[in-house]
Amino acid sequence: MKDFVDYWANKFDWRKQEKYLNSFKQYRMDCGNIDLHFVHERSKDPAAIPLVLLHGWPCNFTDFHKMIHPLAMPVEQDGKQQSFHVVVPSMPGFAFSGQPKRPGYGPKQMGEAVNNLMLKLGYNRYVAQGGDFGGMVAYVLGALHPEHCAAVHSNITVCLPSMTNPWTMLQMANASLPMAKKYPVFLSADDIKGLEGLNVYMKEESGYAEIQKTKPDTIGYALNDSPAGLLAWIIEKMWRWVDGELEACISRDELLTSISLFWFTQSITSSMRLYREAIGPHSTAMPDILKHRCTAPTAIAVFPKEIWTYPKSWCAKQYNLKRWTIMPAGGHFAALEKPELLMADMRAFFATYH
Incomplete structure (x- = not known):
């Protein structure tokens, strides 16, 4: 932490x-229920596929900076030219987007804002990609707006069974049991690995979430008052959830650029209210959403160090x-x-379903 704080204060080149x-x-743009800040990079190909990229927490639109220009450039995919008109919103409450001013603004309302954005940009049919809460908003688009989200x-x-399924509760309660006795026999090794990740997350990684889902404004005052505190709160999550050594996976400047956006825009509290x-x-927001099946054709990319699958x-x-x-x-x-892995999987999928 001392090294990171020193670098941020004395060596990090924000102007660059x-x-x-x-x-x-x-x-x-005014998107009906809130103003959204967004990147919009149009492909030179008029037949390009409209694509919206959705970030989660503790992230910003900058998460996608390595993907925006490559996705907008035409490449050959399955024997055809493929490119995307790329739209990357700052989610409501993050960075330069508007901050919800009253309770009741969750993933459904975010999905409505993103859908409105795409329609206002002239994209009546589009595809969506997301991770973390961005993946939940992508689910909203595919479940509640399938006439537009292709x-x-x-x-x-995200799954409704996971919230009430007795197997989930059983494996959490019996974490010390041998693996063979803890899970139903028909679950695959990858299924079990994903549920084990959930087990670890609930026991070791969810302290921040317990605070943010109950008292976000309380911790928000502290984080919005201390850049070192803000850095610690976010960098620890990044450190724990990458596949390998943090700075071998994500550069120090990338990390601090995103954290700087939280600091300069004073958006940490509004982002945590999500x-x-x-x-x-x-809240019944997610159970209510998940009662609706995501009917849009869907691809899931399972990364080995994802916190759960x-x-x-x-x-x-x-x-x-x-x-x-x-x-x-x-x-x-x-x-x-x-x-590169994420883009390759997206390209292969969207070549067939768009």
């Missing part, structure tokens, strides 16, 4: 990063699942860690 971020075409690609899984809205103790059989009931890819490497922040 600012110039780089300004190389992307950026706008801000296909969904996600590197996180937890209370989506999964807070009195629900069994494929559960996901096949929750999504119109068309593709399930086990990735060779990568963690929770796939767009930063393994952008």
